[in-house]
Amino acid sequence: MTKKLIVGNWKMNGSLAANAGLLQALLAGLGDQAAAADVALCASAPYLAQLQALLQGSAIGWGAQDCSAHESGAYTGEVAAAMLRDFGCRYVILGHSERRQYHGETDDQVAQKAQRALAAGITPIVCVGETLADREAGRTEFVVKRQLSAVIHAVGHxxxxxxxxxxxxxxxxxxxxxxxxxxxxxxxxxxxxxxAASAHSSRNRILYGGSMNAGNAAELLCQSDIDGGLIGGASLKADEFLSIIASCPLAAAGL
Structure with missing residues (x-):
């Protein structure tokens, strides 16, 4: 069974004081659960230095919520993937629906960002998903395959x-x-x-990212092709986030 990956997406939340308290609670409560699931937290860029300082050497990895499609240059306000690497980021969330909806990000832009992340040695967490209108029109498969296809084409092997x-x-x-x-x-x-895209696809993990919480995590995580969760609001509550991690099948099996 593939080891689950549980990633917290803090979105635009947090403060130095609140983050410190949350991280302390997570580190204290994680215990042996770290052996059953890989765990990471993705924060806003200003807090990456704090995560690096407090999580270095722990069982919790960390990452960012976006990166630039450009390597460097005159792009005021942008954050390059190489900059994220300086802060020890292992992951970066790309193409989140909020970025696509509120910032107009296209499939091609998400694909370019994935290229930059991989070139910097950072694992992109590429988000795909359909709207309610898409689902009701029977377009779910078409939409998610189109979004993922752009990234696969860009990153190649x-x-x-x-x-x-x-x-x-x-x-x-x-x-x-x-x-x-x-x-x-x-x-x-x-x-x-x-x-179909890679002979090494067994390395890929596919997370579910639609309002997973302590109440529904176990049932979702036991599905054969769900390799973990991208957790939003529940990742801001230590007890709930720890409960989701404990819901991983491997954790339940004590492996």
Whole structure:
């Protein structure tokens, strides 16, 4: 069984004091759960130095929530992937639905960012997902395959090095969640697409990112093609985030 990956996406939340308290609680509560699941936290850029200082040498990795499609240059306000590497980032979330919706990010831009992240030695967590209108129109498979295809085409033989997060837009921050069967069906489609793209697709992990919480995590994480979770609001609450980690099948098996 593939080791699960649980990633917290803090979004635009946090403060130095609040972060320190949350990290202290997570480090104290994680214990042996770290052996069962890989765990990471993705924070806003100003807090990456804090995560590096407090998590260095721990079982928790860290990452960013976006990076520039450019290597360097006159792009005021942008953060290059190489800069993230300086702060020890292992992951960077790319193409989150909020970036696509509020900042107009296209599939091609997300693909370019994935290239930059991989070139800097950072694992991109590439988000794909359909709107409610897409799902009701029967376009779910078309949309997620189109979004992932752009990245696969851009990164070529490195496709096996990305993490994919399926996040149905209609289930993000709404309290609605895809049923385990709905989520598994889309994950299976993405798995087949990755297998067709790379002989090393067994390295890819596909996360579910649609309002996973302590109450529904176990049922979602036991699905055959769900390799973990991209956790939003629940990652800001130590007890709930730890409960999600404990819900991983490997953790339950004590492995």
């Amino acid at each position: 490195c496709a096996s090095e990305i993490v994919v997060a399926y996040e149905p837009v209609w289930a993000i921050g709404t309290g609605r969640t895809a049923t385990p069967e709905q989520a598994q069906a889309v994950h299976a489609v993405l798995r087949a697409q990755l297998k």
